[in-house]
Amino acid sequence: MQDQFIDQPNPPPEESHLPDGVLQLAISTEDRRFLSDEDRHVVQKFRRAADYLAAAMIFLKENILVQEALKPEHIKPRLLGHWGTCPGLNLVYAHINRLLNTHADLRSMFIVGPGHGAPAILACLWLEESLGHFYPSYTVSPSGLHRLITGFSAPGGFPSHVSAEVPGSIHEGGELGYALSVAFGAVFDKPDLVAVCVIGDGEAETGPTAAAWHGHKYLDPAESGAVIPILHVNGFKISERTIFGCMDNKEIACFFSGLGYQPRFVEDLENIDNDMASAMDWALGQIRGIQKAARDRNPISKPRWPVIIMRTPKGWGCPARLGDKFIEGSFHSHQVPLPAAKKDQKQLELLEEWLKSYKIGDLIDGETGRPHADITSIIPKEIERRIGQVPEAYRGYTPLNLPNWMDFTSEKNCVEVSGMQSIGEFLVKVIENNQSTFRIFSPDELESNKLKLVFKVTGRNFQSDQFSRAKGGRVIEILSEHTCQGFMQGYTLTGRTAIFPSYESFLGIVHTMMVQYSKFNKMGQETNWRGSLSSINYIETSTWTRQEHNGFSHQNPSFIGAVLSLKATYSRVYFPPDANCLLSTLHHCLKSKNYVNLIVASKHPTPIYLSSEEAETHCQAGATVWKFASTDEGLNPDVVLCAIGTETTFEVVSAAAMLRQKIPELRVRVVNVTDLMVLGSNHPHSLDETGFESLFTKDRDIIVNYHGYANDVKGLLFGRKNVERVIVEGYSEEGTTTSPFDMMLRNNVSRYHVAAHTVRSASLYNPKVTIRQQELVSGLMHEAGKVKQYIYEHGEDPSDCYDAPKFN
The missing domain is CATH 3.40.50.920 (Rossmann fold)
Incomplete structure (x- = not known):
């Protein structure tokens, strides 16, 4: 029973016993917008070209446009990549472009949860000339096209995931679960930015994604942009059915309605472009309605934000079967649909038939290497509105306007002082000086961690609470360390600065997220086109030494070792011994660039050992x-x-x-x-x-x-x-x-x-x-x-x- 799905590719979900009327919770697709023939053909051609390029990247090292019969020597010696998600990502990418062209005032980012769908994203970036903008060897030309296809997942080429080397990206997706929280973090304090975020139905099974669906409840539409989440339901993970793939539309409608969304389904494969165009236009319309009300100072109480559920077959477009196994619509298309194409003649023939089905000669000129004009007509003319060149994704950060930390220090040998309370006074001024470039993300611990002084000048930004909404709070508290981390990553990677104060014992929850971020940042700084970022800053307090009241479970300093294990160039760990040193250290960290900073601090009153000047000297020396x-x-x-x-x-x-x-x-x-x-x-x-x-x-x-x-x-x-x-x-x-x-x-x-x-x-x-x-x-x-x-x-x-x- 190794292959329990052999006779049932992408099976429809078993119907639930919910009442029929429950689908009224979702927007009907009967109001589908019908594109003009010209617009539909343009979108379809863009998708065809991108699908071909993505498939070719996985397989070909020569004969890249299949202008002669495929031979084993044309196939790469090692086949790497994930085809299963690529057609869905290309569909979304094409329709973001269509939306950008339709709405001249729109700016958008594309956050890709299924980051292993890099072939799709690279294909689209090449078509829109963003790849060539940052990498001269990938221009829209015969040599650039050859480099794109043959260099993918090969030494010296792009890796198999959407990494920091990929223009427009701020999230890799290698470790699933974080795309949605990163997307929300990216649009905080960016009122004209809309992040389109694709979440794979496998990724949607993770705990971090489950909490991140609540991200819209921390999004003030008066001051921030918006997210269009697209749940991509293709039914399978590597080999198992997905939870959402086994849910029918009634169940999904109930699920998202309970989360505060208005869901809309895109699933008509025969009219998929009309379906998707209507859904995207509808989603943007809903967002702008919510934003207009808030910006007119008449905010909607608990607005229902849009979410799109996109059902397409796994590996859409690849060969339907290989022998007695289904490929398209099954888990067999998750990675490489024809894994033995170099050695097996039958698979090689299937690959040639598949690639030729896209009629790439009608889409890309073999001599010039350029896409035909109708394909490129979908791409925004303004360079900075192209998905791969949106400035927030690579321009770097705006430094904070920081106060003089010495104005907040205490006299040496005075009554004992809480370091966390001291930095609370400092952060009051930081917030006042940086109203749209600084935030605090914390798992509901600011009061406990002695930072409540910040509430003198700001509040919590929780839109579901009638006492907090629409007040521009700089503090976001949610009892999900994963969501705090994702928010902070998105916020930092789009040019702002944040701190993450937390109980020491529970920062370890985001250990691997922090490591993934550090790897992304390392690779980003090794490109020659990404700007510097503000460091991400953790303040680890409520430490084991004073967690004697909560007990053994709250006594765990392991996150320190996690930061120490990072690449030395990008990691810093500080142990300020008193309040004055803590002020000096935090000031330094908020000025620093490109690091993961960890400050281990005490919230309890302790002696002041050093004067302001001595603290400065001590912190500069390190010891x-x-x-x-x-x-x-x-x-x-x-x-x-x-x-x-x-x-x-x-x-x-x-x-x-x-x-x-x-x-x-x-x-x-x-x-x-x-x-x-x-x-x-x-x-x-x-x-x-x-x-x-x-x-x-x-x-x-x-x-x-x-x-x-x-x-x-x-x-x-x-x-x-x-x-x-x-x-x-x-x-x-x-x-x-x-x-x-x-x-x-x-x-x-x-x-x-x-x-x-x-x-x-x-x-x-x-x-x-x-x-x-x-x-x-x-x-x-x-x-x-x-x-x-x-x-x-x-x-x-x-x-x-x-x-x-x-x-x-």
């Missing part, structure tokens, strides 16, 4: 000796204490103060690291060996008290000299619902553990410590045990646990 916490300002230490992270820094400073009192003969140097990358040996921010030794000495032991997993630091230090002298303590997967200080004790990062490590290491160099090592370590561990006993008896930490350390 400095804290003379105030060191013995004799750090000269000639027996051991070096390295603090990374807010709470772990407090424990190191407390340990240093305790050691000064208990063991005055022991000499320590305290180093604080705020830019984690300075520890590495192969990163743009890495300290050179001289700089590393100036901080950490050449031969003394280094006790690292680190916020995250110890292996993060060990991996960075690999390649340094004498790394065997480094002892790293960090989060060790020990936790529960307990007290904050018990979390320090459980994970061996408390001041007592730091002090005990220090005594052991110092005894190697200081005879006065050597002779007392056993009694000192025993005493420290005994004190730690007494504190733990107190916590378990009283249900709270001793009152002096968080007193600021004194060094007098």
Whole structure:
């Protein structure tokens, strides 16, 4: 039973038992617009040409217009690509062009969820001359046409997915589920932009897409553009039926109506262009009606935005059968419909018959390599209105107008200050200065994460809430990390800046999304035509060190390691130790370009260790000796204490103060690291060996008290000299619902553990410590045990646990 669909290609969905009248929820196709014969022929010719080119890209390395009989040597040695989605994508692309030509004031982007349909997109881009605009070797010419077809999925050519090298793209689609949220993010604060987004019916099964359907509820039609979602129902994934492919129109109408959409079906294959033209015109009309009402200050309460459900056969147009297997309309067309065309004569003959069915000689001149004039007449004349050359997709970003961060700092040695509250005051001014180029995306955690000060000047942009709608809020909170990430990607890739504050433990939900974005950005920056982007900025707070009330599930710093694993050129991780350093770091990140920035910050009040000027110097250096916490300002230490992270820094400073009192003969140097990358040996921010030794000495032991997993630091230090002298303590997967200080004790990062490590290491160099090592370590561990006993008896930490350390 390997092939359970052998006798039933693209079977119609089994009918539901919903009442017949439910289809009134959807727009009837009886009002279909009938294109003129000329317009219909032009659209059909564009589609035919694009379909041919897409198929040829998958198969041919020579004889690209099939001007002679196909031979095995004309077929590529390795057949890569996904044909199944290409005809549907070409249909949509052609009708976006028709819409652009019909509406001279329209600007549109095309977001492609089935990113593996790259042959279709590249074919259309070549026809509209956008490919040649950015890549001279792909001009509309015989050589450009040959390069297009033979170079696809071959070394040195375009990859098999819609990647950052593809003009007009801001989303690859390699990992399914994110297209729709990216599309919504792209049109925020772009009032004249309409993003057409195709979502494959396989992609629509993903959790991120399920949440992203709600994106329109965060779209203020007065200030932003719109999205036309097109669900492409072709019935199959790689080999399994799709959920939507098994739903009839009644079920789908109910589904989308419940989500707040007005659905319309495009499914009449005999009149598909009339059907699609009517649907696209209808969708744009609905959008403009909603926008006009909002911009006339009479917004519609809960408007029903358009969604198009497009039913076409999988692999539409390819051979119907291969032996006893259906191809067209079945999962066999998902990738390469005729996978043995180079070796099997029957498949080679089927391929030739298939390619010749498009009559490409009637569409592209073999001598000039140019499409016929009626095909190109569908393409917008204005260059920047062409899908591949819309400026938002490649021009780069508008830098923010940032206030002076020092205006928001606190006095050194003042009452303890929450770093998150400090940046809240800073962000108030950022929002006031950048009303249409800055947003905050967060999973409903701004209040918890101490950023509520921003609500002095803005609100939440939630259009389904009568108290929030139509007020231009700069904050979007939705309890879907995937949707926040997708919104941020779309917003950033179209030239704006955003931050994503979140609980530390749940940023890992978007780990692979972040990685996919970083790869897209890396490839984009390696083109010679994409502009720089604002960095994407994560603020990781509500960290494990203060998640003792929520318990073990909320204690997880793994996202740090995910960012560390990225290409060094594009990743940054910061651990500002106090509020002043956090302000300096955030200001830097909001100015930076093309990075993935991760800031690990505390929302709880902590001491201010450094003045504004000292914080600036410290953050610029990435790591400095804290003379105030060191013995004799750090000269000639027996051991070096390295603090990374807010709470772990407090424990190191407390340990240093305790050691000064208990063991005055022991000499320590305290180093604080705020830019984690300075520890590495192969990163743009890495300290050179001289700089590393100036901080950490050449031969003394280094006790690292680190916020995250110890292996993060060990991996960075690999390649340094004498790394065997480094002892790293960090989060060790020990936790529960307990007290904050018990979390320090459980994970061996408390001041007592730091002090005990220090005594052991110092005894190697200081005879006065050597002779007392056993009694000192025993005493420290005994004190730690007494504190733990107190916590378990009283249900709270001793009152002096968080007193600021004194060094007098």
